[in-house]
Amino acid sequence: MQINLTGHHVEITDSLRTYVDSKFTKLERHFDHINNVHVILNVEKLNQKAEATLHLNGTEVFATSEHTDMYAAIDSLIDKLDRQVLKHKEKMKRH
DSSP states (O other): OEEEEEEESSOOOHHHHHHHHHHHHHHHHHOSOEEEEEEEEEEETTEEEEEEEEEETTEEEEEEEEESSHHHHHHHHHHHHHHHHHHHHHHHHHO
16 A cells, blocks of 8 residues: 655654554455555644545545544544444455
8 A cells, every 4th residue: 555645734754654654454354356546634723634545456445534633633533433444344355
């Protein structure tokens, strides 16, 4: 899985990159057909925003999350993506 990490108005530190990588490996355990991921971390005044697009086989999954803390925004983003990926996995099992 390839992760493209982009920062808007925020510097992507090694700790942020490591944190994002570790969180996405959790997603990969649930669904191993994730081709690549595009993550954008953005700071708008007091809000820290994290958004991601997952490219799965045959579809894309998008989620966004805002919080005052970047790490909490990433956690929330992963939870949202996890639910969508599991839903996609269930759909694929039915077909």
